[in-house]
Amino acid sequence: MRGLTQFFQRVRTYSDMAMSSIRPIVISGPSGSGKSTLLQRLFKDYQGCFEFSVSHTTRQPRPGEEDGKDYYFTDREKFEKMMAEGGFLEHAQFSGNRYGTSKMAVEKVQKSGKICILDVEINGVKNIKQTDFNARYIFVQPPSIEALEARLRGRGTETEESLKKRLDSVQEAMDYAKVPGAYDHIIVNDNLDIAYEKFKGILSAEIHGVMCDQYKKGM
Ligand code: ADP
Ligand code: 5GP
Numbered sequence: 001m002r003g004l005t006q007f008f009q010r011v012r013t014y015s016d017m018a019m020s021s022i023r024p025i026v027i028s029g030p031s032g033s034g035k036s037t038l039l040q041r042l043f044k045d046y047q048g049c050f051e052f053s054v055s056h057t058t059r060q061p062r063p064g065e066e067d068g069k070d071y072y073f074t075d076r077e078k079f080e081k082m083m084a085e086g087g088f089l090e091h092a093q094f095s096g097n098r099y100g101t102s103k104m105a106v107e108k109v110q111k112s113g114k115i116c117i118l119d120v121e122i123n124g125v126k127n128i129k130q131t132d133f134n135a136r137y138i139f140v141q142p143p144s145i146e147a148l149e150a151r152l153r154g155r156g157t158e159t160e161e162s163l164k165k166r167l168d169s170v171q172e173a174m175d176y177a178k179v180p181g182a183y184d185h186i187i188v189n190d191n192l193d194i195a196y197e198k199f200k201g202i203l204s205a206e207i208h209g210v211m212c213d214q215y216k217k218g219m
Contacts, residue, residue, distance in 0.1 A: 024116040028125050029140030030173045031166040032152035034189040038199050049212040051114040053105045059097035062157045090127035095165040122173045139183040143190040
């Protein structure tokens with residue numbers, strides 16, 4: 001009898017896993033809208049549940065950023081070689097640099113069994129939608145463009161030139177977010193705690209689902 005109960009429990013666990021079908025999460029939003037801040041909190045609170053797909057970029061590392069953790073920092077020549085070899089799921093030019101999600105990065109997360117999270121700009125979103133990557137799309141919206149500029153300045157990572165380039169792309173990203181169906185969820189990041197609660201709510205199936213429970217128990 002106990003064996004039968006265990007058998008059905010196991011069947012239920014596998015069907016729950018199939019139902020949760022761990023769709024990857026694509027997070028997007030203007031530079032400075034708070035994507036990294038929300039993700040850092042999530043990864044800290046739910047270790048072992050989510051994993052970041054580490055992108056390649058040709059931009060220079062910021063102080064504190066680690067190669068292989070925040071990005072794979074590379075040069076234009078190597079990036080373009082990878083492009084030619086079909087190594088990217090998607091890639092785009094942003095603010096004078098190249099960014100791309102390698103197939104290898106996504107496969108690495110998928111093999112881990114964790115929920116894959118990607119942080120990409122608007123063209124990345126559009127390009128991923130052309131693939132069979134069955135993702136959920138979340139847009140992180142700043143409360144206003146003025147607040148966004150103040151946050152970007154406050155972050156202290158940009159020169160006047162790179163700040164301007166980043167701000168130039170904001171309106172396009174905001175307009176695309178208004179297109180019906182562009183995103184599954186929009187989070188307005190005004191108060192960080194409220195935005196984070198909304199983010200967790202969107203991911204509640206994953207957070208409370210069997211996949212996270214298993215990792216929480218260290219299985
Ligand atoms: P992104 O990853 O989207 O480029 P960041 O997460 O780096 O943006 O956030 C940009 C800056 O804004 C950072 O200095 C961060 O600490 C700050 N920030 C993020 N969310 C908020 C918020 N809700 N209120 C005030 N400052 C914020
Ligand atoms: P940052 O230089 O601030 O880290 O990132 C700049 C922009 O590039 C952000 O909007 C971020 O979402 C986007 N980005 C980061 N990685 C990728 C990627 O692999 N592909 C695409 N298309 N955009 C990315």
